[in-house]
Amino acid sequence: MRAARLIRMVLLLQSRPSMTAAELARELEVSERTIARDVLSLSEAGVPVYADRGRSGGYRLIGGYRTRLTGLGRSEAEALFLSGVPTALREMGLADAASAARLKVSAALLPELRDAATGAAQRFHLDAPAWYQEPETPALLPEIAEAVWDDRRITARYRRKDTEVERELEPYGLVLKAGVWYLAARAEGDHRVYRVDRFTAVAPAGSGTSSGTDDARGRFRRDDSFDLPAFWAERAAQFARSILREEVVLRLSPRGARQLPYVTERAAAHEALARARAAGGPDAQGRLTVTLAVESAEVAFGQLLALGPEAEILAPSGLRERFASAARRTAALYAQADGTPDEPDAGEL
Numbered sequence: 634m635r636a637a638r639l640i641r642m643v644l645l646l647q648s649r650p651s652m653t654a655a656e657l658a659r660e661l662e663v664s665e666r667t668i669a670r671d672v673l674s675l676s677e678a679g680v681p682v683y684a685d686r687g688r689s690g691g692y693r694l695i696g697g698y699r700t701r702l703t704g705l706g707r708s709e710a711e712a713l714f715l716s717g718v719p720t721a722l723r724e725m726g727l728a729d730a731a732s733a734a735r736l737k738v739s740a741a742l743l744p745e746l747r748d749a750a751t752g753a754a755q756r757f758h759l760d761a762p763a764w765y766q767e768p769e770t771p772a773l774l775p776e777i778a779e780a781v782w783d784d785r786r787i788t789a790r791y792r793r794k795d796t797e798v799e800r801e802l803e804p805y806g807l808v809l810k811a812g813v814w815y816l817a818a819r820a821e822g823d824h825r826v827y828r829v830d831r832f833t834a835v836a837p838a839g840s841g842t843s844s845g846t847d848d849a850r851g852r853f854r855r856d857d858s859f860d861l862p863a864f865w866a867e868r869a870a871q872f873a874r875s876i877l878r879e880e881v882v883l884r885l886s887p888r889g890a891r892q893l894p895y896v897t898e899r900a901a902a903h904e905a906l907a908r909a910r911a912a913g914g915p916d917a918q919g920r921l922t923v924t925l926a927v928e929s930a931e932v933a934f935g936q937l938l939a940l941g942p943e944a945e946i947l948a949p950s951g952l953r954e955r956f957a958s959a960a961r962r963t964a965a966l967y968a969q970a971d972g973t974p975d976e977p978d979a980g981e982l
């Protein structure tokens with residue numbers, strides 16, 4: 634642990650003109666007293682660390698000293714490809730590996746190029762979690778991520794509705810979608826998707842033989858033709874289509890037609906609009922009648938209510954009456970001169 638910290642300190646000093654004890658302590662997550670001891674140890678080992686005294690002082694390397702410890706390890710190289718997703722790295726337990734990789738790359742660059750990473754980080758950032766929900770890190774994510782990186786089979790218990798099932802999985806990849814982690818894994822010869830927060834237990838798989846097994850210690854032979862982004866896109870599209878089991882017919886104003894993909898399932902909205910336009914297009918008032926696939930009438934009510942007067946529900950009749958009731962209650966609310974709404978009818982609650 635201390636040896637790794639000393640190497641990181643040398644790389645930090647090599648990548649910057651100088652650093653104060655406070656800056657080093659913050660980067661290495663230790664006290665300034667520990668920094669002083671580490672600097673002394675480096676000096677005794679022959680690393681030319683020089684201390685500038687005074688308020689603006691700090692530590693720096695002298696004599697053009699450059700360490701040769703800049704070779705990337707496997708975990709560091711893999712983590713480097715995720716360095717633009719800091720939240721994901723931290724949740725998978727790879728933050729230290731990514732930090733070490735960035736330092737090694739920075740140390741290997743010419744002095745005039747060392748601010749390139751900082752410049753990019755100040756301009757571009759990928760924030761995977763959703764805007765309107767607080768992401769939660771599944772407790773077993775680090776163990777699953779380790780198995781993914783190491784191509785190692787796992788035995789997992791998975792919560793499915795009111796029961797738990799046990800599966801032996803070959804974990805192929807992790808996907809972070811809107812703050813939720815998913816595992817793409819091969820089970821019984823097929824690739825499937827599992828929500829990571831539904832795993833209740835994970836352990837290395839025991840010895841034995843299974844499809845794709847590489848050795849008896851639990852590794853599996855990865856299918857080189859497997860494309861995680863393409864697999865995820867296909868499964869996500871299948872899932873979106875599978876939950877759209879009902880239909881709603883509505884008449885949209887031009888503005889409502891533009892807004893529809895932003896309040897309902899995007900692909901379903903675009904398909905509905907395309908069919909309506911191909912079938913004859915807008916009527917004389919410029920309104921477009923579309924048949925939209927939805928998850929349920931209840932979900933459609935919450936989604937389409939956002940369109941307000943830009944959408945008129947035509948069918949089913951029960952949903953139309955519910956929108957009419959909501960419109961009457963809203964009109965009554967604003968019709969009161971003193972701002973006090975009328976008591977709603979019992980059937981409108």
